Amino acid sequence: MVTYLRGVDLVFKALADQTRRDLLDALFTEDGQTLSALEGRVPMTRFGVMKHLKVLEEAGLVVTRKRGREKLHFLNPVPIRLIHDRWVSKYAEPWAAALTDLKAQLEES
Amino acid sequence: MTTTPASQTVVSFADGTAPVSGTAVFEIYIKTSPEKLWAAITDPEQRAKYNFGVQVHSDWAPGSSYRSGAPGVDIDIAAGENLVVEPPRLLVQSFNALWSEDVKAQGTTRVTWEIEPVGDSCRLTVVHDQLPETANAELYGGWPMILSGLKTLLETGELLTTPGSLMYAEG
Numbered sequence: 001m002v003t004y005l006r007g008v009d010l011v012f013k014a015l016a017d018q019t020r021r022d023l024l025d026a027l028f029t030e031d032g033q034t035l036s037a038l039e040g041r042v043p044m045t046r047f048g049v050m051k052h053l054k055v056l057e058e059a060g061l062v063v064t065r066k067r068g069r070e071k072l073h074f075l076n077p078v079p080i081r082l083i084h085d086r087w088v089s090k091y092a093e094p095w096a097a098a099l100t101d102l103k104a105q106l107e108e109s
Numbered sequence: 110m111t112t113t114p115a116s117q118t119v120v121s122f123a124d125g126t127a128p129v130s131g132t133a134v135f136e137i138y139i140k141t142s143p144e145k146l147w148a149a150i151t152d153p154e155q156r157a158k159y160n161f162g163v164q165v166h167s168d169w170a171p172g173s174s175y176r177s178g179a180p181g182v183d184i185d186i187a188a189g190e191n192l193v194v195e196p197p198r199l200l201v202q203s204f205n206a207l208w209s210e211d212v213k214a215q216g217t218t219r220v221t222w223e224i225e226p227v228g229d230s231c232r233l234t235v236v237h238d239q240l241p242e243t244a245n246a247e248l249y250g251g252w253p254m255i256l257s258g259l260k261t262l263l264e265t266g267e268l269l270t271t272p273g274s275l276m277y278a279e280g
Contacts, residue, residue, distance in 0.1 A: 007138070032132050063136045063234070074134035081253035082137075082260070085269060 011079045014059035020052050027075035132238040133249040137256045140230045141263040147197035159258030162275045
């Protein structure tokens with residue numbers, strides 16, 4: 001439980017920043033990118049991108065793998081799933097489902 | 110089913126529109142020992158408790174085959190070979206999805222389970238690679254749900270009952 005709570009704090013903190021969400025979106029669109037590739041995706045210095053990637057890595061939202069001499073960054077969706085299982089499914093799913101239906105109905109008409 | 114105008118199309122794992130570079134990586138920390146984690150991955154009864162109700166059967170010898178299916182459900186889920194078996198640290202498997210014609214057509218991919226002890230916990234990394242360029246997200250999209258259920262099982266002994274978690278389980 002303790003490890004879970006610490007992890008969740010880091011995830012929310014990591015997500016509470018536009019640049020970091022942009023970096024996650026960049027990895028969602030194309031997974032397994034190098035630092036140099038990611039630099040081109042956000043208006044920021046290499047050092048700034050590195051700093052943000054470190055926060056994302058500490059939260060477990062980004063996982064790196066070495067491929068040859070390159071370090072590739074992958075989006076790890078598992079922490080978001082853990083938050084979903086702990087919070088969304090318990091409190092919000094019936095509401096979310098109802099609202100999604102409503103949205104679909106309104107958009108259809 | 111509603112259709113979304115192209116301008117509003119959202120890229121998503123769920124509907125298979127998210128491109129991948131042939132590799133998807135999933136990582137989770139679980140407070141358990143490598144031995145218990147290995148057992149939870151390879152024991153059919155335990156596996157079914159977090160893997161959509163699906164059991165995995167094999168003798169787990171290097172080079173052996175495995176087959177996944179759910180008792181009482183008349184479809185095969187997956188099959189393949191155990192390419193590398195090094196308990197309790199490393200399991201590399203070829204993976205042929207069998208649950209629909211669409212995923213069957215995706216061919217053989219590879220799943221690597223890496224277990225690394227970290228303090229009183231384990232870091233489990235699942236790498237699903239050799240995915241085709243336009244991989245059906247159904248192939249690898251279930252891992253976060255499976256790993257979340259595995260963590261719940263090992264840390265609390267309970268089953269995760271969020272929608273879909275045990276979709277193939279009986280009863």
